[in-house]
Amino acid sequence: MRRGGAMAEAGRGMLKALNPLGKLVVCFVWLAASVLVFDARFQLAAILIPSLALIVLNRTPPLVVLALMVPFSLFGFGFLTTSVLFRQESDFALRMAGESPLASPAFSAGVTLFLRALACGMISAFFALTTDPGALVRALMVHARLPPRIGYSLFAAMQLVPDLAAEAQQMRYARAMKSGRRLRRLPGPGELVSLVIPLLAFAIRRAGRTAIAMEARGLAPDAPRTITQAPVFRRRDAAFVLVALAALLLCGIAVVVDPAS
Amino acid sequence: MLSDPQPPDTSPAAEWREVEVSYPFPKQRAAGPVSLSIGRGERVLLLGPSGSGKSTLLLTLTGLIPGSIPASVDGEIRLFGEDAAKRKAWDWASHVAQYFQDADQTLCGMRVEDELAFPLENRALPEDRIAAHVTCIMQRVGLPDTWRNRRSTTLSGGERQLVALAATLVQDAPLFVADEPTAHLAPEAAGRLHALLTEDGPDRSVLIVDHRLEGLIHSVDRMVVLGRDGSIIAEGHPRNVFRERRDLLISQGIWCPVSCALDAHLSEAGLEPPVAPLSVEEALAHLDPEAAPREDLAKARPAVEAFVAASTPSTSDAASIGPALVELRAAECAPFLGPTVLRDIDLTVHEGEILGVLGANGAGKSTLGLCLSGLLPLKAGRRKGAPGGVAFQRPENQFTGGTVIEEVLSAMPRGMNKAEKAERAARALADWGLAGFELRHPLELSQGQKRKLVLATLTASDRWPLLILDEPMAGLDARGVATLVAEIRMLRDRGRAVAVITHDMDLALRLCPRSIVVGEGKILADGPTRQLMQDCALLKRAGLAEPSCAGAVRWLKRVAAC
Incomplete structure (x- = not known):
């Protein structure tokens, strides 16, 4: 039991320790394959492989993985209903899906589109949950020659996302206090809409402050600078890329070899 | 491309010559005209009432105003004998380390370790030297090693201020400029920082704007005082200025030790x-x-x-306490989306009581305040009592109105008639020194004025039976604090309860007959403030310091014993 836990911990560390650019390339290739291969079994594989890697190796709670898939499911559900209700418009998809094992061509195509939305979401979640934004930006600056000004702007924008939730909550406190109403645990649609403009103003203010902070601390447009703790490429990155691409190839071959079964 | 960090000659480190600054909105003078110079190795304290243009003046130094913040600047600014405008702000970073009034203006939202390394990376220092500098500054400032991987935005207000100061000090520039560097720090951390700010060698110049003078004033060579109109009204050694110009400083609402x-x-x-x-x-x-x-x-x-x-509080202050108003029982408190920081909290606040909430940075005081107000639900336990109003630590989080007057009016009770609302709002703005700012946007105000607006809004509406004021002193000038103390006492006399979260031991002792000390995830002590302030072991354990008058109390005891 203890040994299994230690292995999982090592795996979790391993996914996070991988070079973000290696992961980025693998995820882009898998995303491209999901878009191009119109087969429900392939899409299922593209969902299961990253989700199993997250749950087993990254110790991500299955509930978190499921919760992350909710918006993608809603998005995919739109494809499903569109495909079932508007058959004429999805003629190409129906023809493609007509060869799949699912009974009704319209439903089959809808399911494949639904799964494709989930697969794209899961691959993106895999990258987001196993990658430190700071390490990604550093890797891009070192290995992809991203200018530091753009790199740090990108970094600041990524860091802003989690802070928006905290800022929104502070605004909700202030409003609840002034209105005398009890604060609801989750904001309703009306409250959410009313928070958009103040949050946008906060984001603009914050961006301005970050720019001033960076300039005052010496971030120059094109002067040479050191980038500390930049991720380097190691053997394990090569192994990860090879394993991920091999898995993709196997899934692809399985679909090609057995297209109708 | 990188400039030599060693100053080339012996001209003043910084110099403003007849400098005058005006922002485009509103079109009026924000600072000056001022002529001021900071000599090499000189430590200068800049004092002035809220809104006198201190922060604006500091922002002009390396050209952030008008380079990044639009404003018109007249006059000449020189740094180490050079026209400051000839270089960009980033090119001055090796000469000038700037700590801004708001820690969020100094930090970039990265992990603590990255924040500290950032200015050194920009100077292209070798990676091993950067790592050594980061470790060294963390030890000097007293940042725990466990903070290395924490994002600066997940820290408490005081913790962020510590990191921002470390990030500025690590630049090791010959001119250090700090705008209210210890406003949110607990006394022990503030003392440590004051020592760090003034300890370095004879070639290092320091310019500090601060309202918190105890512990700092001894290390200052010269002080410069700005008046309400932004011009210099007094200048000289602190000993002379505080004795000879005391009445002038008090009349201008400026802090004196x-x-x-x-x-x-x-x-x-x-x-x-x-x-x-x-x-x-x-x-x-x-x-x-x-x-x-x-x-x-x-x-x-x-x-x-x-x-x-x-x-110290008069004995009558504690005598008029009424029945329990708000109670927390076996409460567990956690910030929004954060882990539990306080457990087993049993606390009662009574009508007509002023309660001091003391503790080190990051002890959970703000979280406790939000739970006490009922805005933040408890993780466990129960809260009983009326809802409370809160003055947040960062005033900007509180504004919902488009103008100053709208902000005050928006908090008035709904049933109140318009004329009374308007009359009460006008009186509150006059009392807090904000008359004339009615049509300004709240975010256009100075930091001290923003805090005054929040306090004016809460006290004028008189809606909440319990008010929680989270570090209300930060950024306030002496006049603002005097108004605050008077308003709190008035609320207390009307039977309202006020909880004051503060790091100012003198204010707590003067204002709060009872205090709680928060630390180690619980309430460490609850009792009369005067008694708590005499418990040296408790103060040390909680990162606090004894109030300034403690020396006088000891003197009285010694005289009585003779």
Whole structure:
């Protein structure tokens, strides 16, 4: 039991320790394959492989993985209903899906589109949950020659996302206090809409402050600078890329070899 | 491309010549005209009431105004003998380390370790030297190693301020400029930082804007005081200025150290200290109970007693406490989306009570305040009582109105008629020194004025039976604090309860008959503030310090024993 836990911990560390650019390339290739291969079994594989890697190796709670898939499911559900209700418009998809094992061509195509939305979401979640934004930006600056000004702007924008939730909550406190109403645990649609403009103003203010902070601390447009703790490429990155691409190839071959079964 | 960090000659480190600044909105003068210079190795303290243009003046130094913040700047600014405008702000970073008033303006939202490494990376230092500098500054400032991987935005207000100061100090620039560097720091951390700011070698120039003078004033070579109109009204060594221009400073609502009041009491008794004192100990140095003549001690005693009485709550303050207003029982408190920081909290706040909430940075005081108000649900346990109003630590989080007057009106009770609302709002703005700012956007105000607006909004509406004020002193000038103290006492007299979260031991002692000390994930102590302030072990354990008048209390005890 203890040994299994230690292995999982090592795996979790391993996914996070991988070079973000290696992961980025693998995820882009898998995303491209999901878009191009119109087969429900392939899409299922593209969902299961990253989700199993997250749950087993990254110790991500299955509930978190499921919760992350909710918006993608809603998005995919739109494809499903569109495909079932508007058959004429999805003629190409129906023809493609007509060869799949699912009974009704319209439903089959809808399911494949639904799964494709989930697969794209899961691959993106895999990258987001196993990658430190700071390490990604550093890797891009070192290995992809991203200018530091753009790199740090990108970094600041990524860091802003989690802070928006905290800022929104502070605004909700202030409003609840002034209105005398009890604060609801989750904001309703009306409250959410009313928070958009103040949050946008906060984001603009914050961006301005970050720019001033960076300039005052010496971030120059094109002067040479050191980038500390930049991720380097190691053997394990090569192994990860090879394993991920091999898995993709196997899934692809399985679909090609057995297209109708 | 990188500039040499060593200054080339002996001209002043910084110099403003007839500088005047105006923002485009609103079109009026924001600072100056000012002529001021900071010599090499000189430590200068810049004082002035809220809105006198101190922060604006500092932002002009390396050209952030008008380079990044639009404004018109007249006059000339020179850095180390060079026209400051000839270089961009980033090119001055190796010469000038700037700590801005708001820690969020200094930090970039990265992990603590990255924040500290960032200015050194920009100077292209080798990676191993950067790592060594980061470790060294973390030790000097007292940042725990466990913070390395924490994002700066997940820290408490005071913790962020510590990181921002470390990120500025690590630049090791020959000119260090700090705008209210210790406003949110607990006393022990503030003392440590004051020592760090002023400890470095003779070539390092320091310019500090701060309202918190105790512990800092001894290390200052010269102080410059700006008046309400933004011009210099006094300048010189702190000892001379505080004694000779005391009445002027008080009339302008500018902070004076506590020793000033004792100096005045002793002068009235004909026992003026031979050297103008900067601490209570200095003020009483010529009245050693073992050595001074008996008649001098007898004459000094009433003066010292009057000083101590003015620094402590009167016995009647605690007498009028009513029934329980808000109760927390077996409460567990956690910030929004964060882990539990306080457990087993049992706390009762009574009607007509002023409660002090004390503790080190990151102890969970703000979280406790939100739970006490009922805005933040408890993780476990129960809260009973009326809802409370909160003055947040960062005033900007609180504004919902488009103008200052809208902001005040928006908090008034719904049933109140328009005329009364308008009359009450106008009175509140006048009381808090914000008359004339009615049509400004709240975010256009200075930091001190923003805080005054929040406090004016909460106190004028008189809607909440319980008010929680989270570090209300930060950024306030002396006039603002006097208004705050008067308003809190008025609310108390009307039966309202006020919880004051503060790092200012003098304010807590003067205002709060009862205090709680928060630390180690619980309430460490709950009792009369005067008693808590005498418990040295408790103060040390909680990262607090004794109030400034403690030396006078000890002197009285020694005199009584003689």
